[in-house]
Amino acid sequence: MTDPRPLKVTARVHAYPPAHNAGGEWMLHSMLRALVERGHEATVWLSRYGPIPHRYTLDGVQVIPFQARIDFAAHARDSDVLLSHLENVPMVAALAREYGVPMAAICHNTHLPTFRHAAGVDLAVYNSHWMRAEAEVFYGEFADHARPQDSAIVRPPVYADEYRTTPGECVTLVNLNADxxxxxxxxxxxxxxxxxxxxxxxxxxxQIRPPHPLPNLEIIDHISGHDMREKVYSRSRVVLMPSSYESWGRVGVEALASGIPVIAHPTPGLTESLGHAGIFADRDDLDSWLSVLATVLEPDAYATASARALERSAELDPAGDLKTWAEAVEALARRRGEGDRDR
Incomplete structure (x- = not known):
């Protein structure tokens, strides 16, 4: 049941859309957006200078830039729930302990600092089943009080209707860095x-560019998540994800919404997110990628791969995960209100 009293949920992170559009930030935004849709107040406080110097609202989520120079700690004290991810988790966890405010840490990867920083928080949110399994191994020898007190799996939510389009004709890679x-x-x-x-x-x-311009390769600027459908997926025939590490792989799931086949390196996260729709090749084997890509672009193979992509997209409907998330946040707030915290 939705909490009858609107909650004040406060996040502290280093960057946020639309200026910063990485998968972790869009996962967080989708989760905060779900809280707003349930009637709660969600505010994001940035911990680094960014290109947007003024307060703004994105899909109902209020964002306060670092340039505002407003006292975050005072706002945190009055919050019902605090949350953070990546580099800000230790600081927010310290404030949460000091003020007795429950905290959720969103874990985007299986790197050891992520699990160390989430130790002892009220709620750890993992973006995949394999991440939760890795966390259970990490915390296996921790005392009960030093582990996250509760956990939930929230697969990075993708609202398929907001990404669905007619595929284009390009082979696409989003983010051109080496990894x-x-x-x-x-x-x-x-x-x-x-x-x-x-x-x-x-x-x-x-960002890696070819040593010399290629007439068949177009490189475009960083794109806001709200513009990906029009500027990227409507131009894409196939999406590539030859990543050395992906804990999930949001771009791949966004592409599936339009029936765009995804060819990927088989990281644990990508094999889980893409499921039976994934087409996999080793990132160190160029000839394998050439062969797989040429095959997928053949009409019959493409039709089969596209149908599987749409099936997998439907399986990844975020409604259930977002309900789990919202109810977990509301439970944290109720526990605080009932004075049932044990720190």
Missing amino acids: KGGDLFWRLAARMPQTKFLGVLGAYGD
Whole structure:
């Protein structure tokens, strides 16, 4: 049941859309948006200077830039629930303990600092089943009080209707840094001169470009999540994800919404997110990628892969996960109100 009293939910993070458009930030935004839709107040406080110097609202979520120079700690004290991810988790966790405010930590990867920083929080949110399994191994020898007191799995929510479009004609990579496969991408383009390639500059990492311009490769600027449908997916025939590490892979799920096949390196996260729709090749085997890509672009193979993509997209409807998330946040607030905290 929705909490009858609107909650004051406060997040502290380093960056946020639309200026910063990485998967973790859009996962967080989708989760906060779900709380707003249930009648709660969600406010994001930024911990770094950003290009937007004024307060703004995105889909009902209020965002306060670092430039505002407003006392975050005072606002945190009056919150019903605090939350954070990545670099801000230790600081927010310290404030939560000091003020007796329940806290949720959103975990976007399986790196050891992520689990260390989430130790002892009220709620740890994992973005996949494999991440939860890794966390259980990490916390296996921790005392009960040092583990997250509760956990939930919320797969990065993608509202398929907001990304669905008619696929275009390009082979696309979003974020051209080395870990995402930027080097492999331009090499594929060089070996397939009759195929159009589209590269989208990413939110982080050194972006790799070919040593010389390729006539069949277009590179466009960093894109806000709200513009991905029109500027990226409507131009994409196939999406590539030759990532060295992905805990989930939001871009792939966004592409599935339009029946766009996704070819990926088989990280644990990508095999879980793409499921039976995923087409996998080793990122270190250029010839394998050339072969798989050429096959997928054949009409019959493409139709089969596209149908599987749409099936998987339907399976990943975020409604259930967002309900789990909202109810977990409301339960944290109720527990505080009942004085049932044990710190």
